[in-house]
Amino acid sequence: MNTTTDVTTDARADARAAQIADEAGERRFNELLASESRVEPSDWMPEGYRKTLIRQISQHGHSEIIGMQPESNWIARAPSLKRKAILMAKVQDEAGHGLYLYSAAQTLGVDRETMFDQLITGKAKYSSIFNYTTPTWADMGSIGWLVDGAAICNQVPLCRVSYGPYGRAMVRICKEESFHQRQGFEILLELMRGTDAQKEMAQESVNRWYAPALMMFGPPDEDSPNSKQSMAWNIKRFSNDDLRQRFVDMLVPQAEILGVTLPDAALRWNEERGHYDFGDLDWSEFHEVLAGRGPANTIRVSRRREAHENGAWVREAARAYADAQAESRRGLVA
């Protein structure tokens, strides 16, 4: 009997056809990248590209969701009704940004429940900056000015990222983030125009957030082995060190307007480079926080898990109600 042979031949033909389709897909993918065009969900893409993007976009989404916590901490204690309203709007924006990003990640074939599971079981990473605590009101200013400022610096180039749904999410996010940075700057400005105690509070907060904000761009280029591939795929547009430099250059004149001192003795204008020089960062701290040993890692993830688990009955009840409504509509029609 040669049935087995036929099956083998068919399988070989299928494998060959799949290979030809992959080769055509890969050619098209490379053409899209070369022409700075966009890759859309239904296009062929290399597995590594898909995996890297799922990781990058979901981590970014998780950062937005976890990023609500350090600020929601201050909503009830913000010094005026106006400040409370602004802070609520900002936290609501972060929730929205998380949702845009989760939607973008889903177009790559990961489902939302999986991403939630990864976050609440501590398997997924998110930006380390949110593992720092916010003990003073001035921290709302520092988060807006420094943390959101660094995030914007990182995100504006991502509006031109090669993956269409990610780029579109970033355009929307960047539009909304600009208010976040300005409101933070104004919180600090108001404190710096206040009493000595208020000025001191602003300065103390900037002292704590400056270095962690600079570390948000990730490790130095020589210690960032995946950057090169990501840049070739146009899912990262500038290197970590380039973005960090750009951020410091923007920060110095802003700090002068605020009247705060950036806590970096090595910070000075370098005429030759046309940039500010700045001191080395403590990367052992970065790796510690990344490894889960930051000031607030445990509480951030456990809060998120509680909220997710406590909300389960609401999600299920809403689903049951929708199903029942649909059922009774069908009954009426019949």
Added chain:
Amino acid sequence: MTSPGDSGMRETWPLWEVFVRASRGLSHVHAGSLHAPDEIMAVRNARDLYTRRAEGVSVWVVRAAAITASDPDAKDSFFESPQGKEYRHATYYTESDAVPHL
């Protein structure tokens, strides 16, 4: 035929695509997607998620699974018809470039 953004059965709530009309006289334009248990909640969630800064005066939602898209693998042949038919554009007619009001 495929539905864009339909990622399987593990979701508690189905996925909806959201279209927002920025102001009267304009079309509804695709803004993004969201999860919601039913159409009423989908419209409310769409308002909260996509019109926080007065981006719209009207919202449409449609279940992502109800959208039929052209076959992504056949895009070349499917959209072939207009290729080489530049005469369908006004710019094809250059003799009249200098003629006013044409």
